[in-house]
Amino acid sequence: MNIYADNAATTKMSEAALNAMLPYFRENYGNPSSLHSIGQRANEALWAAREDVAKCINAEPKEITFTSGGSEADNQAIVTAARLGAKKGKKHIISTAFEHHAVLHTLNKLQKEGYEITLLDVHENGIIFPEQVKDAIREDTCLVTVMFANNEIGTIQPIKEIGAICREKKVIFHTDAVQAAGHIAIDVKDMNIDMLSISAHKFHGPKGVGALYCRKGILLYSIIEGGAQERGKRAGTENIPAIAGMAAAFKDAVAHMDENAEKIKKIRDILIDGLSEIPHGILNGDREKRLPGNVNFCFEGIEGESILLLLDDKGISASSGSACTSGSLDPSHVLLAIGRPHEIAHGSLRLSIDENLNEEEAKYIIETVKDTVRLLRGMSPVWRDLMSGKQQFITK
Numbered sequence: 001m002n003i004y005a006d007n008a009a010t011t012k013m014s015e016a017a018l019n020a021m022l023p024y025f026r027e028n029y030g031n032p033s034s035l036h037s038i039g040q041r042a043n044e045a046l047w048a049a050r051e052d053v054a055k056c057i058n059a060e061p062k063e064i065t066f067t068s069g070g071s072e073a074d075n076q077a078i079v080t081a082a083r084l085g086a087k088k089g090k091k092h093i094i095s096t097a098f099e100h101h102a103v104l105h106t107l108n109k110l111q112k113e114g115y116e117i118t119l120l121d122v123h124e125n126g127i128i129f130p131e132q133v134k135d136a137i138r139e140d141t142c143l144v145t146v147m148f149a150n151n152e153i154g155t156i157q158p159i160k161e162i163g164a165i166c167r168e169k170k171v172i173f174h175t176d177a178v179q180a181a182g183h184i185a186i187d188v189k190d191m192n193i194d195m196l197s198i199s200a201h202k203f204h205g206p207k208g209v210g211a212l213y214c215r216k217g218i219l220l221y222s223i224i225e226g227g228a229q230e231r232g233k234r235a236g237t238e239n240i241p242a243i244a245g246m247a248a249a250f251k252d253a254v255a256h257m258d259e260n261a262e263k264i265k266k267i268r269d270i271l272i273d274g275l276s277e278i279p280h281g282i283l284n285g286d287r288e289k290r291l292p293g294n295v296n297f298c299f300e301g302i303e304g305e306s307i308l309l310l311l312d313d314k315g316i317s318a319s320s321g322s323a324c325t326s327g328s329l330d331p332s333h334v335l336l337a338i339g340r341p342h343e344i345a346h347g348s349l350r351l352s353i354d355e356n357l358n359e360e361e362a363k364y365i366i367e368t369v370k371d372t373v374r375l376l377r378g379m380s381p382v383w384r385d386l387m388s389g390k391q392q393f394i395t396k
């Protein structure tokens, strides 16, 4: 068996995306800023991709700026709102405790520059309530940034309601939609979104390319100085093959979204039901309001890292949280944010599946995880203490 269940970290590039890229490595390799016809063909591809990406989220082409990925888009959105706020003496920003580090670390930096940051607490089910945002907004608030769907526990936030509150209070609303784009429907107009970040490699596109949607009327601040590419909003020769690949992958994902989601959800629910049979485990994140492909559990008495290595030996690629934190021994900030104690936040397992995983593979995953948890607990001194009553179980 060879099962890839780490699609929240990155996805396999689709044939459609690869085929859309190849001509821009080969015959149409021009620089879109050049006036000759090879360059102009690249420029046409750039604008066609912009139109495609815009359509996928119900935006206008001019509202789309291409970036090197989700992280850059998050940085640029937040810095833009911070600079615009500072001009009016507004230096308060609202976000949440379980954002991606591309958001949290940018906010840390701004805090050191004198901005005040409010991080909203996350409810145990992994959802932010719109009222929390409403209560936190002040006269001097210049930005609310709340992720669309969480990358570890997959929970989907009430974006439209939060957007409506921000629109009413005239506060810029940004959402990191990197996990949502291509997987669940996004409509920036209907959802009252001012800025939104996406990344191609999370929906079967290439790595190193993303986009920032910025509603017209909001002047985007450039964080990379240089030429006048992207209408002065992002210097550097555009990565045309990657941009064309992203547009193709996004279009494809949106066109097949409903059928894929239905298929993926069915398998996800088989996984959740099967893994729920493991004693002293707990599902992280709301059972219903989660991404079609996300499964995340904590199992008491085991370490996240060891389960991943053993699963890898059995042909299963999984994760214990975000790709950025695995490798460090700190428990996930997301699991701590939803109130999981340190002891169990360490023993987490994230399976993020796509439309290619079938029922037979799901059953293999369930049996393998059950065996692996049993094996690890058999060797765990913590588990021995729990069983002997020396230490109390946290989960049922």
Ligand SMILES: *Cc1c(COP(=O)(O)O)cnc(C)c1O
Binding pocket: 008, 009, 068, 069, 070, 071, 072, 074, 100, 102, 147, 149, 150, 151, 176, 177, 178, 179, 199, 200, 202, 208, 209, 210
């Ligand atoms: C992956 C991810 C990012 C970072 O995107 P890159 O393109 O890898 O820079 C940001 N936010 C979320 C929620 C993500 O899942």
